Amino acid sequence: MTATLAFLFGLALGSFVNVVIYRLPRRMSLVRPRSLCPECGTPIRARDNIPLLSYLLLRGRCRDCGARIEARYPLVELAAGLLVVGIYLKVGLSPALVLYGIFALILLAIFFIDLATMLIPDRLTLPGIGIALIWHVVFDRAEMLQYLVGLLLGGGLLLIIVLVGRLVYRQEAMGLGDVKLAAMVGAFLGWRLTLISLYLSFAVGALWGLALLMAGRAGRRSSIPFGPFIAVASIVALFWGEHLLRYVGILLRG
Numbered sequence: 001m002t003a004t005l006a007f008l009f010g011l012a013l014g015s016f017v018n019v020v021i022y023r024l025p026r027r028m029s030l031v032r033p034r035s036l037c038p039e040c041g042t043p044i045r046a047r048d049n050i051p052l053l054s055y056l057l058l059r060g061r062c063r064d065c066g067a068r069i070e071a072r073y074p075l076v077e078l079a080a081g082l083l084v085v086g087i088y089l090k091v092g093l094s095p096a097l098v099l100y101g102i103f104a105l106i107l108l109a110i111f112f113i114d115l116a117t118m119l120i121p122d123r124l125t126l127p128g129i130g131i132a133l134i135w136h137v138v139f140d141r142a143e144m145l146q147y148l149v150g151l152l153l154g155g156g157l158l159l160i161i162v163l164v165g166r167l168v169y170r171q172e173a174m175g176l177g178d179v180k181l182a183a184m185v186g187a188f189l190g191w192r193l194t195l196i197s198l199y200l201s202f203a204v205g206a207l208w209g210l211a212l213l214m215a216g217r218a219g220r221r222s223s224i225p226f227g228p229f230i231a232v233a234s235i236v237a238l239f240w241g242e243h244l245l246r247y248v249g250i251l252l253r254g
């Protein structure tokens, strides 16, 4: 029952994530005006603004002009619903639900914004760092060091990679947006899970780049956004990072 409520709440939050994905890179206000059809400019009626359901009922088209609604909208809503219910099932109705819920939804927004614009907005990562640090001060002060080290380690590692890329290879492999994103992940997850997250994002990112090269879809110098890899890897680390750490520990002990 409460899991269903968590899912529905997540769907509604997903609608807001869609607004953030569309408006933040365009420097538009997040609250006003109400959502419009990007094609014909008609304000979206309340009954056509029900997460997931409206998209299905309208068969993915605007009621007024018939323009196709991007599949990203229901996808983001569904992803947000699943993330919130997954976090609820993991930590229950607790302050951690708020913390990780905000974390996951910021990552969801960054995934799509970086994919579309190759930019990671400071307006997501910097408030994220602030929220994570304040939360840990209030609810988990004994473990504070773990998160401060996470912030410095995540941001520091990526900063080194950015600087080496610029100075040695004269190539922009990553940007400062990725540095701030990794710092944010560290502030939310602590340094141990951040290492898992960064390891996974580099491994998957390298494989992805190799696959694109082999398929002839990318040249040696073409750039792909790295934020989506960090975002997905951080979600994996959030849900299964502790298991992975234990598994790695068992392997190391032989």
Ligand SMILES: [Zn+2]
Pocket: 037, 038, 039, 040, 041, 042, 062, 063, 064, 065, 066, 067
């Ligand atoms: Zn329209």
